[in-house]
Amino acid sequence: MSQLLSIQDLGISFSTDNGLVPGVERVNLDVRRGEIVALVGESGSGKSITSLSILQLLPQPPTRYVSGSILFTGRDGRTIDLLKQTPRQLQDIRGTEIAMIFQEPMTSLNPVFTCGDQVAEAIRAHRRGGVVGEAVSAEEAKKEAIALFEKVQLPDPENIYNRWPHQLSGGQKQRVMIAMAMSSRPSLLICDEPTTALDVTVQKTILRLIRQLQETGRYGGDLYYA
Incomplete structure (x- = not known):
């Protein structure tokens, strides 16, 4: 099965009055075509944060992506880093290539x-x-x-x-x-x-x-x- 999504060393922090507070650190996850992947953890462990980061649905600020990449391979066969896409490019991906x-x-x-x-x-x-x-x-x-x-x-x-x-x-x-x-x-x-x-x-x-x-x-x- 070919690779569809690859989250590599993802780190997300949130800006506060006391500085940056880590949300998730060094998340690594791969999803291949035709595969179901479950992310399991206790409440507050960062499951939703990780999910929302794929489509860049976390508000910036206070969200800051401090490390890593989220690589997605679309229907055209091109692999892109979702963290480096412009708002317009993400708009074309949301719902069309990736839904939630x-x-x-x-x-x-x-x-x-x-x-x-x-x-x-x-x-x-x-x-x-x-x-x-x-x-x-x-x-x-x-x-x-x-x-x-x-x-x-x-x-x-x-x-x-x-x-x-x-x-x-x-x-x-x-x-x-x-x-x-x-x-x-x-x-x-x-x-x-x-x-x-x-x-x-x-x-x-x-x-x-x-x-x-x-x-x-x-x-x-x-x-x-x-």
């Missing part, structure tokens, strides 16, 4: 837009009809969003499309987030404790769903699970 499912779906979904509209907007923003520069119509995006809701096993997908986030259960909202992450068919899917806010039964269902999507190719990417 966050811990708390309620805070990740926008409460003033329906669930379907949010997924459709992600499709239009990142997919571009599968061809760079080619726009996706609103109707095409809606059809694909509903199809994604079916893939993540949401009941009555057309009805869910028109519902607001507060009208869904925790497990349903997390499925919407998975559908949104899948919408651009990313090469790498990062899951930052995606079951933390869910009850035990729903946790098992969501983890099984993510595994099934990865194994069957219905998602088509690789997983980095923190």
Whole structure:
């Protein structure tokens, strides 16, 4: 299997009134295509910090990357250091090449837009009809969003499309987030404790769903699970 992601000697610190405080030190991690990698550790050990650093989602300041590199090999076969990309370059990578499912779906979904509209907007923003520069119509995006809701096993997908986030259960909202992450068919899917806010039964269902999507190719990417 070819290399997809390689985190090498990553060091992250945070600026405070008392100087730099280490967040993570000398993190090394490799993910190959077709592979699921789990990052396990106690609360506060730096799992989320490491996950968020891949897409440069940590605010700068106070975040400072004091050492290391995060190497990612895209669909074009080029390997780049994500820590050296400009904001515009990172914008093209986020969602399109690398997607992320966050811990708390309620805070990740926008409460003033329906669930379907949010997924459709992600499709239009990142997919571009599968061809760079080619726009996706609103109707095409809606059809694909509903199809994604079916893939993540949401009941009555057309009805869910028109519902607001507060009208869904925790497990349903997390499925919407998975559908949104899948919408651009990313090469790498990062899951930052995606079951933390869910009850035990729903946790098992969501983890099984993510595994099934990865194994069957219905998602088509690789997983980095923190």
